[in-house]
Amino acid sequence: MEKRVTFKGWLLPLCLIAPQVFISAVFFFYPAGQAVWQSLFIPDPFGLSSQFVGLENFEYLLGDPYYRASFVTTAIFSTLVTLAAMIPALFLAVMADRLVKSARVYRTLLIWPYAVAPAVAGVLWLFMFNTRVGVIAWYLGQLGYDWNHVLNEGEAMGLVVVASAWGRISYNFLFFFAALQAVPRSIIEAAAIDGARFWRRFFTIVLPLLSPITFFLLVVNIVYAFFETFGVIHTITSGGPQQATTILVYKVFSDGFVGQDLGSSAAQSVILLLLVGLLTVLQFKYIEKRVHY
Amino acid sequence: MQKTAFGALLAATTALSPLAATAQTEIQFWHAFTGRLGELVAEQVATFNESQSEYSVNATHKGNYSETLNAGIAAFRAGEQPHILMVFEVGTATMMGAEGAIKPVYEVMEEANADFDPDAYIGSVKGYYTTTDGQMLSLPFNSSTPVLWVNRDALEGAGIDPDTDLSTWQNVDGVLDQLAEAGNDCPMTTAWQSWIHLENLSAYHDVPFATKENGFAGLDTELAFNGPVQVQHIAQMGEWAKEGKFIYAGRRNEGGANFRAGECALFTESSAGYAGIKAEANFDFDVRPLPYWDGVDGAPQNTIIGGASLWVMEGHEPAEYEAAAAFLNFLSSPEIQAKWHQDTGYLPITKAAGELTREQGFYQENPGTDVAVKQMTAKAPTANSKGLRLGSFDQIRGIIDEELEAVWSGDKDAQAALDSAVERGNQLLRRFERASN
Numbered sequence: 001m002e003k004r005v006t007f008k009g010w011l012l013p014l015c016l017i018a019p020q021v022f023i024s025a026v027f028f029f030y031p032a033g034q035a036v037w038q039s040l041f042i043p044d045p046f047g048l049s050s051q052f053v054g055l056e057n058f059e060y061l062l063g064d065p066y067y068r069a070s071f072v073t074t075a076i077f078s079t080l081v082t083l084a085a086m087i088p089a090l091f092l093a094v095m096a097d098r099l100v101k102s103a104r105v106y107r108t109l110l111i112w113p114y115a116v117a118p119a120v121a122g123v124l125w126l127f128m129f130n131t132r133v134g135v136i137a138w139y140l141g142q143l144g145y146d147w148n149h150v151l152n153e154g155e156a157m158g159l160v161v162v163a164s165a166w167g168r169i170s171y172n173f174l175f176f177f178a179a180l181q182a183v184p185r186s187i188i189e190a191a192a193i194d195g196a197r198f199w200r201r202f203f204t205i206v207l208p209l210l211s212p213i214t215f216f217l218l219v220v221n222i223v224y225a226f227f228e229t230f231g232v233i234h235t236i237t238s239g240g241p242q243q244a245t246t247i248l249v250y251k252v253f254s255d256g257f258v259g260q261d262l263g264s265s266a267a268q269s270v271i272l273l274l275l276v277g278l279l280t281v282l283q284f285k286y287i288e289k290r291v292h293y
Numbered sequence: 294m295q296k297t298a299f300g301a302l303l304a305a306t307t308a309l310s311p312l313a314a315t316a317q318t319e320i321q322f323w324h325a326f327t328g329r330l331g332e333l334v335a336e337q338v339a340t341f342n343e344s345q346s347e348y349s350v351n352a353t354h355k356g357n358y359s360e361t362l363n364a365g366i367a368a369f370r371a372g373e374q375p376h377i378l379m380v381f382e383v384g385t386a387t388m389m390g391a392e393g394a395i396k397p398v399y400e401v402m403e404e405a406n407a408d409f410d411p412d413a414y415i416g417s418v419k420g421y422y423t424t425t426d427g428q429m430l431s432l433p434f435n436s437s438t439p440v441l442w443v444n445r446d447a448l449e450g451a452g453i454d455p456d457t458d459l460s461t462w463q464n465v466d467g468v469l470d471q472l473a474e475a476g477n478d479c480p481m482t483t484a485w486q487s488w489i490h491l492e493n494l495s496a497y498h499d500v501p502f503a504t505k506e507n508g509f510a511g512l513d514t515e516l517a518f519n520g521p522v523q524v525q526h527i528a529q530m531g532e533w534a535k536e537g538k539f540i541y542a543g544r545r546n547e548g549g550a551n552f553r554a555g556e557c558a559l560f561t562e563s564s565a566g567y568a569g570i571k572a573e574a575n576f577d578f579d580v581r582p583l584p585y586w587d588g589v590d591g592a593p594q595n596t597i598i599g600g601a602s603l604w605v606m607e608g609h610e611p612a613e614y615e616a617a618a619a620f621l622n623f624l625s626s627p628e629i630q631a632k633w634h635q636d637t638g639y640l641p642i643t644k645a646a647g648e649l650t651r652e653q654g655f656y657q658e659n660p661g662t663d664v665a666v667k668q669m670t671a672k673a674p675t676a677n678s679k680g681l682r683l684g685s686f687d688q689i690r691g692i693i694d695e696e697l698e699a700v701w702s703g704d705k706d707a708q709a710a711l712d713s714a715v716e717r718g719n720q721l722l723r724r725f726e727r728a729s730n
Contacts (some may be wrong), residue, residue, distance in 0.1 A: 044729055046370065046393075047395040048392070048393050050728070066717070123573070132542070151702045
């Protein structure tokens with residue numbers, strides 16, 4: 001028998017959700033509404049005049065092969081960032097979970113990178129891979145590899161992926177680590193008694209039990225890769241070489257805040273919003289089915 | 294001595310203003326300079342504030358060029374705009390298109406009855422910020438032009454006479470061959486590739502970068518830098534890149550670090566690179582005029598400027614505009630300009646400042662510092678060489694950077710890359726035209 005506590009009337013529930021509704025309205029619905037409205041205009045930078053153009057901003061964008069190519073770049077980038085941020089995090093969490101001694105120290109050290117702002121992380125990685133003074137670039141040179149992310153598109157992509165994923169590993173590590181602690185020891189011990197080795201126990205017992213948190217992190221990391229990485233791109237490559245690292249959100253930023261083209265920038269953010277919304281719906285519809293709570 | 298000269302100048306301007314304010318009029322000035330340049334600006338402002346009691350200028354640093362422009366635009370939208378805003382040359386068309394947001398400098402000066410002579414500025418500087426009918430819209434502040442920096446030790450190391458003639462790209466080609474043969478890893482590098490190797494290349498060879506006098510004569514301008522002169526130059530540079538004679542270091546001035554460390558023999562960069570190179574280079578260097586292609590009609594014409602100008606914003610009190618006029622007039626005085634030029638390596642933007650610098654013997658003590666001045670003033674600017682006035686130009690430069698990178702990496706040939714840059718840039722120009730109408 002389930003016991004339910006019920007409240008009479010509307011006032012209390014309304015009061016309880018009001019703060020959340022208010023915050024969403026001010027920080028999400030209002031700006032999102034503004035973006036949708038602005039995407040229908042070509043305004044001048046100073047807001048002195050603007051022309052209503054209907055859906056022309058969207059037409060212009062979608063007719064531009066470079067913008068369409070940016071979808072592919074974004075897909076590759078987001079996939080790589082998500083994988084590069086989640087797999088090492090899971091691995092580190094599993095390793096830290098096995099530690100008996102000094103686990104606390106490792107945990108603290110592993111969480112540190114999360115405190116570094118994306119743009120700063122970008123600068124750090126740029127220094128290490130700087131084609132002229134970078135430590136790693138220098139060692140690669142000693143090994144006979146000529147590192148040049150300034151002109152090599154693949155290397156540039158690799159560098160921004162690593163720089164974007166690095167801080168996220170800490171974030172993901174925290175969640176995986178907490179989830180691992182919640183895996184019942186008795187099941188694992190039972191499996192061990194049955195003769196299952198560590199990795200077999202991991203793949204057949206631990207991983208399935210981690211699926212809710214893995215799913216959550218998947219959604220969160222994809223959103224991160226889509227929206228919050230422009231600082232890294234801006235400091236490391238500015239979208240280059242050519243357009244190799246021009247992801248959608250970087251284009252929103254550079255067209256709006258460098259190019260002063262607010263109409264196009266607004267239209268792009270609307271497209272991005274729809275895209276991420278769609279992705280999240282798809283994830284919940286198809287992937288969540290495979291999650292065991 | 295100098296102080297009394299400023300005082301006299303200010304007395305002259307303030308005596309002309311009709312109203313004697315009882316309280317000090319304070320105006321805001323937003324700029325984009327940090328470090329040494331920031332200190333020098335602060336010094337100019339302090340000198341102005343001390344030289345008179347009627348006006349007070351409050352200078353604020355607002356980030357880099359793009360950020361300062363953005364801050365100004367955002368502030369205008371919120372009704373909090375400063376009186377004077379520093380805008381880099383790339384933002385010029387944006388500001389000119391913003392009628393109602395800006396108050397042209399000639400108007401500010403006229404209303405304040407200031408004794409201001411736009412002809413005191415050297416032609417190619419003045420032209421950049423002046424309408425086609427000769428009215429100055431913003432006050433030139435810091436201007437530089439690209440030159441060729443030479444590492445003399447590197448040339449000597451490769452068995453080349455360091456005084457060899459590098460005035461033409463043909464000669465440079467020969468020297469690059471010799472450097473490469475001698476095993477030099479970085480015969481040449483550059484900063485600001487679009488500014489130097491397309492914008493200035495076009496002006497220097499008197500070919501259009503864009504139609505309608507490079508955008509001066511109308512918003513319906515179209516890019517035209519895919520002509521034979523530009524294509525040939527970019528193709529040659531692509532060739533050099535392929536052979537390891539031209540090393541591409543990045544879109545901005547990343548190549549400067551390579552040159553200052555002594556790794557590169559030749560470096561095309563702004564004349565304002567002087568302070569940094571002088572401070573850091575542990576080798577014998579010298580400044581040469583930017584090379585040109587021998588055989589192109591009219592070359593060498595003159596090069597164009599980069600840098601920033603000061604815009605007066607709309608929406609303030611008449612007394613505050615008088616203060617702005619007094620401050621701008623103060624900034625254009627020969628003493629202030631000459632000091633700025635000598636401290637920074639930026640050009641002396643008024644003729645008087647150039648003469649004063651010469652009289653003070655600065656060029657004799659610092660040989661090469663006048664190369665940029667000569668290069669810009671050798672000939673009267675033509676329609677192709679007085680500057681560029683293109684909307685969304687920051688983004689267009691981004692497109693040019695992308696397309697040039699495709700040439701340097703060998704993905705595209707020069708013609709295809711420049712054609713594509715022109716086509717993509719034109720779309721942005723059309724959008725800008727619509728937004729401004």
